Amino acid sequence: MSNQSIEECGGPFRFKFLEYLFMQNLHLYTALEVDELAWPDDSASCNLDSPASKFMVDFRQIKPIVYDATTSADELKSFMLHSHIQPISVLDSQSHFAGIVSLGELSDQALIRKQAEGFFRKEIKVSDVMIRRRDLPAFDAEEIQRATIGDVVSAIKKSGCRFALVLDRQTHQIQGIFSADELSERLQRPIEIRDESSFYRVFAPVSPYSQRIR
Numbered sequence: 570m571s572n573q574s575i576e577e578c579g580g581p582f583r584f585k586f587l588e589y590l591f592m593q594n595l596h597l598y599t600a601l602e603v604d605e606l607a608w609p610d611d612s613a614s615c616n617l618d619s620p621a622s623k624f625m626v627d628f629r630q631i632k633p634i635v636y637d638a639t640t641s642a643d644e645l646k647s648f649m650l651h652s653h654i655q656p657i658s659v660l661d662s663q664s665h666f667a668g669i670v671s672l673g674e675l676s677d678q679a680l681i682r683k684q685a686e687g688f689f690r691k692e693i694k695v696s697d698v699m700i701r702r703r704d705l706p707a708f709d710a711e712e713i714q715r716a717t718i719g720d721v722v723s724a725i726k727k728s729g730c731r732f733a734l735v736l737d738r739q740t741h742q743i744q745g746i747f748s749a750d751e752l753s754e755r756l757q758r759p760i761e762i763r764d765e766s767s768f769y770r771v772f773a774p775v776s777p778y779s780q781r782i783r
Contacts, residue, residue, distance in 0.1 A: 622714055634658065636659055669732050708736070
């Protein structure tokens with residue numbers, strides 16, 4: 570078809586024809602000879618002097634998974650075990666950030682302690698076990714841009730909490746979060762945290778990711 574003919578067609582047909590004209594013919598192959606997944610290889614570049622922002626879970630790029638505070642603790646635990654996603658952000662009845670919950674807060678021991686306080690197991694809600702917003706330490710987003718991950722690890726170890734938020738203090742938004750468990754895995758070193766009741770020690774978990782970068 571000549572350029573003149575294309576011009577004469579106009580309308581939707583013209584755009585369909587141009588789309589067809591510049592479409593690439595992609596080839597499809599079988600995956601019979603492929604048996605391994607690619608993993609990020611950042612073991613050489615991950616150390617305590619690395620930029621802190623490189624380790625932050627940035628909610629502006631990764632949409633946070635959220636649950637309502639009234640959700641059953643057992644229901645959320647089941648989701649987390651099957652999805653391997655944690656921590657989970659918890660929202661109150663007005664959809665405002667209320668806290669953080671991980672499998673640590675939903676462990677059998679934690680739920681048994683709640684039962685000892687008088688709760689029936691099926692009545693325990695996420696709001697009963699979550700780390701409340703007021704108990705979560707937080708970094709200033711601007712300071713994180715200038716900090717190393719070593720600075721973050723040092724502060725988290727002193728805070729007594731396994732998680733730390735990153736706040737934009739001008740917009741009053743939570744930009745992201747640091748997790749001691751994830752930092753331990755990526756840095757391949759234990760992170761010792763003193764909590765209110767005992768000495769909590771995070772060891773680098775054995776996972777396909779950590780095995781690949783050793």
